[in-house]
Amino acid sequence: MRMVDRISRAPWIWSWFAAFLVWFATIMVTGGASTLGLSQAALTFAAFSIIVGIGQMFVITLGPGNIDLSVPATMTLAGTVALKLMDVDNAMILPGLITAILIGIAVGITNYALIKALRIPPIIATLSMSFIVQSAAIWTNRGLRIKPPSFLADFTTSTTLGVPNVSLVALVISVIAWFLLEKTIYGRWISAIGQSTPAARMAGIPVDGIRFITYVFCAVLASLAGYLLACFSGGAALNMGTEYLLMSIAVVVLGGTAVAGGDSNVPGIWGASLFMFLVVSMLNTYGLGAGFRLIMTGLIIISVIMLAGGRQPGAR
Amino acid sequence: MRRTVSADAIRLAIPALSLAILLGAVFWLQPRAMSYIGLNLLFNLAVPIALATIAQMLIMSVNDLDLAMGTFVSFVACVTATFLSEEPFFGVLILAGAVAVYAMLGVVIHLRNLPSIVVSLGMSFVWAGLAVLLLPAPGGQAPEWVRTVMTMKPPVAPMAIVASVVIAVVAHFIVMRSSLGVLIRGVGGNQRSVERAGWSVLAARAAAYALAGVFAVLAGISLVGLTTSADANIALRYTLLSIAGVILGGGEFIGGRISPIGAVIGALTLTLAGSFLSFLRISPDWQIGAQGAILIIVLALRLLLNRLENRDKRR
Numbered sequence: 001m002r003m004v005d006r007i008s009r010a011p012w013i014w015s016w017f018a019a020f021l022v023w024f025a026t027i028m029v030t031g032g033a034s035t036l037g038l039s040q041a042a043l044t045f046a047a048f049s050i051i052v053g054i055g056q057m058f059v060i061t062l063g064p065g066n067i068d069l070s071v072p073a074t075m076t077l078a079g080t081v082a083l084k085l086m087d088v089d090n091a092m093i094l095p096g097l098i099t100a101i102l103i104g105i106a107v108g109i110t111n112y113a114l115i116k117a118l119r120i121p122p123i124i125a126t127l128s129m130s131f132i133v134q135s136a137a138i139w140t141n142r143g144l145r146i147k148p149p150s151f152l153a154d155f156t157t158s159t160t161l162g163v164p165n166v167s168l169v170a171l172v173i174s175v176i177a178w179f180l181l182e183k184t185i186y187g188r189w190i191s192a193i194g195q196s197t198p199a200a201r202m203a204g205i206p207v208d209g210i211r212f213i214t215y216v217f218c219a220v221l222a223s224l225a226g227y228l229l230a231c232f233s234g235g236a237a238l239n240m241g242t243e244y245l246l247m248s249i250a251v252v253v254l255g256g257t258a259v260a261g262g263d264s265n266v267p268g269i270w271g272a273s274l275f276m277f278l279v280v281s282m283l284n285t286y287g288l289g290a291g292f293r294l295i296m297t298g299l300i301i302i303s304v305i306m307l308a309g310g311r312q313p314g315a316r
Numbered sequence: 317m318r319r320t321v322s323a324d325a326i327r328l329a330i331p332a333l334s335l336a337i338l339l340g341a342v343f344w345l346q347p348r349a350m351s352y353i354g355l356n357l358l359f360n361l362a363v364p365i366a367l368a369t370i371a372q373m374l375i376m377s378v379n380d381l382d383l384a385m386g387t388f389v390s391f392v393a394c395v396t397a398t399f400l401s402e403e404p405f406f407g408v409l410i411l412a413g414a415v416a417v418y419a420m421l422g423v424v425i426h427l428r429n430l431p432s433i434v435v436s437l438g439m440s441f442v443w444a445g446l447a448v449l450l451l452p453a454p455g456g457q458a459p460e461w462v463r464t465v466m467t468m469k470p471p472v473a474p475m476a477i478v479a480s481v482v483i484a485v486v487a488h489f490i491v492m493r494s495s496l497g498v499l500i501r502g503v504g505g506n507q508r509s510v511e512r513a514g515w516s517v518l519a520a521r522a523a524a525y526a527l528a529g530v531f532a533v534l535a536g537i538s539l540v541g542l543t544t545s546a547d548a549n550i551a552l553r554y555t556l557l558s559i560a561g562v563i564l565g566g567g568e569f570i571g572g573r574i575s576p577i578g579a580v581i582g583a584l585t586l587t588l589a590g591s592f593l594s595f596l597r598i599s600p601d602w603q604i605g606a607q608g609a610i611l612i613i614v615l616a617l618r619l620l621l622n623r624l625e626n627r628d629k630r631r
Contacts, residue, residue, distance in 0.1 A: 065569055069556075120615045124563050127556055128608040128615075135605025246383070246437055253434045291449035298441025305434045306424070 011256025011263075015271030018254075018304055019278055026282040038281065040164055044232075046273035047170035048225050052244050053251035053269045054177045055221030058214045059122075060252050061264040063194040066211075068218045070107060070126040071248050072241030073133035075226030078103045079236035080137050082227050083146045090149045097227060104223030107133055108216030115215070116208065122215075134238075141238055148231035156232040166228055173221070178266040190214060194262030251276060254304055275304075327566040330621050331581040334564070334614045338588050345595040356474035358591045359584060361542065363466070363479045364389070366583040367535035368554045369561035370487045373579045374528040376562055377491070377504045378521050379570050380425065380432035384440035385532060386555035388414070390548055391443040392536025397456025397546035400537070404459070411533050418529030422522040440555075447548035454547035458540045466541030479538075480580050487576035490527065500524045504572020561586055564614060585614065 023042070027035050052071050059068045078100040086096035107129065114125035147153070156166050181187035189210050192200040201207050225244070230236040254275065255268025279300055283293040342358065343350050349358055368389055375382040382388075392411065400407030421439065425432050468475050491497040499520045502510040511517050535554070540546050563569075564585055565578030589610045593603050 114612060118612065118616050118619055120612070121563060121569055123569070124560060124611065124615065127560065128611040131608025131611070132605040135602045135608075138604075139599075139601040246440070249383075249433065250437055253431060253437075289449075291445045291447075291452070294441045294445030294448060296445075298438045298443075298445065301438035301441065302435055305430055305438065306428055 010265075010267075012265050012268030012271055013256075014304065014307065015255050015268050015275055017271075018300075019271050019275035022275060022278040022282050026278060026285050029282075029285050036162075038278075040159065040162070041281070042274050042277050043167040044164040045277045046270070047164065047166040048229050048232075049244065049247050049251050049273040049276060050167075050170040050269055051173055051225040051228070052222050052248040053255070053273060054173060054266065055218035056248040057252045057255070057257050057264050057266075057269060058177070058181075058190060059218045060249075060257060061190050061194045061262060062211055062214055063197055063262060066122050066194075067249070068111065068126045068215065068222075069123060069245065070111060070130035070133055070219065071222045072243075072245045073130035073137065074104060074107045074219050074222040075229065075241035075244060076236065076238060077107075077133050077137040077140070078223030078226035079230030079240060080141045080238075083148055083230050083236050084140060086149050086152075088147050088149055090151045093149055093152055096149075100223045100227040101220055104220035105216055107223070108219030109212075111219065112212045112215040116212075138238060141236065145235040145237070147235055152231040153234065156228055166232060169228065173224075174266050174270065181264060181266065186210065186213070191262050191264070194258075194264075196262075247276060250301060254301065326625055327575055328578050328581075330618045331565045331578045331585065333621070334617055335581050335585045335588070338585060338592055338610075342588065342592050342595060345592075349591075349595075352474055356476055359474070359476035359480070359587055361539075362476050362584050362587040363483070364535045364539035364542070364551070365554065365557055365561065365587055366480050366483050366580045367531050367538060368551070368558045369565070369579045369583040370483060370576060371528040371531035371535065372558035373487075373562045373565075373567055373574050373576065374491070374500070374524050374531065375432070376559075376567060376569060377501050377572050377574045378422075378524045379504045379507075379572070380436075381559070381569070382436045382528065383433055383555055384436040384443055385558050386552040387440040387443040387447065388532050389536045389539065389551035389554045390546075391447040391450075392533050393540045393543075393546040393550050394447045394450040394456065394548060396462065396537045396540040397458060398450055400462075401457050401459035415526055415529035415533060418532075419522045419526035422525030423518060425525075426518050426521045444548065451546060451548055454545060454550075456540075456546045458544045462537055462541040463544065466538055480584060484577045484580040487531075487580070491574065491576045496520075496523055500527075501572035501574065504570070504574075557583075557586055560611060564611070566618075586611075 023038070026038060030038075052075070056068060056071065059066050081103060082096040082100040085099050086092040111122075111126050111129050114120050114129060115122050118125070120128075148156075158165060160168060181190075189200070189205050192203065192205055193207055193210060197207060222241075222244075226236075226241060229240060233240065251269055251272040252264075254272035255265065255270075257264040257268060279297055280293065283296050288296070346354075348354055368385055372382055372385050392414065395407060395410050395414075398407075399410055421435060424430065425435055466475065470478050491501070499510065499515055500523065502515075503517055503520045503524070507517055510520070536551070539551060543550065561582035562574065562579050563582070565575055565580070565582030567574040567579060567582075586607075589607050590603075592610070593606050596606075598606050
C-alpha cells in the first residue's frame with residue numbers, strides 16, 4: 001500500500017499516465033495495427049525533446065526567472081556548423097561532434113557572462129544571445145543543405161533490438177542527468193539554489209559557479225540535440241530548432257518539475273515528451289486539420305497542468 | 317545639493333536616454349529621416365508593438381508572464397481582417413469573448429495556483445489553432461474605419477508618435493494613478509498584504525488579465541490597420557518583443573515594478589533598432605543578430621547608469 005501511495009504522489013506519474021492514455025487511444029483507433037510503428041516513432045521524436053528538455057530542466061531548477069531561450073538557435077547553429085565541417089565524410093564524425101559541443105560551451109559561457117556581468121534577467125540575456133546565434137547560423141548556412149555522413153544518417157534513423165538509437169542516446173543522457181541530480185552534491189546544490197538562493201549562498205554553496213555550469217550544461221545538451229536532429233532529418237535547416245523553444249519548456253513543466261525551481265525530476269521529462277508527440281499523432285490519426293490539432297494540443301496541455309498542478313504553493 | 321528627483325523618474329530616464337541616443341544615431345546616418353514622413357516611416361509599426369507591450373506589462377505587474385501574446389495578437393488580427401470587416405457585430409462579440417477568456421485565465425491561474433508560463437503556453441496553441449481556422453492562407457481585409465484611423469495625418473507629429481503618446485498617457489493613468497492600478501501593482505508587490513487589507517486578489521488579477529486582453533485586442537486591430545490584411549503568423553514575434561519592451565522600459569519580472577511610459581519607450585526603441593540597422597547597411601544575415609546586440613548594449617548602458625546613480629546616493 002505504501003508503495004502505491006508513494007507512486008501516486010510522484011510528480012512524474014501524471015505525464016506517464018497521460019502519455020499511456022493517449023498511446024492507448026491512438027492504437028485503439030487503428031485496431032492495434034500500428035502499435036510497434038507508433039511506439040518507435042514516439043521514442044524517436046521524443047528523444048530530441050528529452051535531450052533539450054533535460055538541459056532546460058536543470059536551468060529552470062535554479063529558481064524563478066531562470067530559463068534558456070537560446071536553445072533553438074544553439075541547436076540550429078550546432079547542426080549547421082557540424083554538418084558543414086563533416087561534409088559527408090565518415091572520418092570527420094568525431095571532430096563534428098566536438099565542434100558541436102564546443103559551440104554549446106561557447107553559447108553557454110556567453111549566456112552566463114551576460115546574465116552575471118550585465119545583470120540582465122536570464123530570459124532577456126538568452127533571448128538576445130539567441131538572436132546573435134541565429135544570425136551566425138544564417139551566415140554559415142547560406143541556404144545550403146549538406147547531407148550528414150552516411151554512418152551518422154544510418155545510426156540516427158535505425159533501431160537496435162527494436163529500440164531507436166536516438167532514444168538510446170537520450171536514455172544514456174537521462175541516466176547521467178538523474179545521477180547528477182539525485183546522487184551528486186552538484187544536484188543537491190542546484191535544488192538548494194532553486195529553493196532559496198540567499199540561503200544557499202549563506203550555506204557556502206558556490207552559487208555563481210553552479211549557475212554557470214548549469215547554463216553551459218543546458219547549451220551543450222541543446223547543441224548535441226541539434227547535431228543529432230540535423231543528422232536524423234538529413235541536413236540542417238534554419239528553422240529546425242523553432243518548435244523546441246516551447247517544447248523544451250512544456251516537457252519540463254508537464255513532467256512535474258516545479259516552475260518556481262528547486263524541485264525537478266528526470267522521469268517526468270520522458271513521460272511529457274512521449275505525451276507531446278503522441279497527442280499530435282493521435283489527432284492526426286483522427287484526421288483533424290492543423291487548426292483543430294493546435295487547439296486540442298493547447299487544451300490538453302492546460303488540462304494536464306490543471307489536473308497535476310496547483311500542488312506547489314508559491315509557484316509562478 | 318539635495319536630490320529631488322524621484323526613483324520613478326530615474327527609472328524612466330534611462331530608457332528615454334537610450335531612445336534619444338538611438339534616434340540621434342539614425343538622424344546622423346540619414347538626415348532625411350528628420351521629417352514628418354521620415355518619422356512616420358521609422359515608427360510606423362510601433363503602435364501595435366507598444367500596445368502589446370502594455371498588455372504584457374499588465375500581466376507582468378501581477379508577477380505572471382504571457383507567452384501567448386504573439387499568437388493572441390495574430391488571432392485578433394485574423395478576426396479583424398475577417399469578421400470585424402464583414403460582420404462587425406459578430407466581430408465585436410468574438411473580441412469581447414476573447415477578452416473574457418483572458419479574464420478567466422487570470423481567475424483560473426489564481427484559483428488553482430498554476431504557473432502562468434505553462435497556461436499561456438497552452439493558450440498559445442489554442443490561439444494559433446483558431447487563427448489558422450479563420451485564415452488558413454494570408455488574406456482578409458482591414459475594416460475601413462481602422463484603416464482611416466491608422467493612416468490619419470495629424471498636424472505637427474505623425475500618427476505613430478501621437479498614438480504612442482496617447483497610449484503611454486492612458487496606460488499611465490490606468491496603472492499608476494487609478495486605484496485599480498495601485499491594487500494590481502500591489503498584488504505583484506505583496507499579495508498577502510493586499511489580501512489582509514481586505515481586497516480581493518482574485519478580482520485584481522482578473523482585472524489585470526482583462527485589461528491586458530483589451531490592450532492586446534487593440535494591438536491586433538491596429539496592426540491590421542497598418543498591414544491591410546492578416547495572416548495566422550503575422551505577430552508571432554510580439555511575444556518576445558513585448559517582454560523585451562517591458563524590460564527595456566525599466567520594468568521588472570517580479571514585484572509589480574513596472575512603468576507604462578517606460579514600456580512604450582521600450583517598444584519605440586525596439587522598433588527603431590530595426591530601422592537603424594537597415595540604415596547601417598548591415599548584411600541581412602546579421603540583422604537579427606545586431607538587434608540582439610542593441611538589446612544587450614542598451615541594457616549594459618542601463619546598468620552603468622544605475623551604478624553611477626547608486627554611487628551618487630551613497631555619497
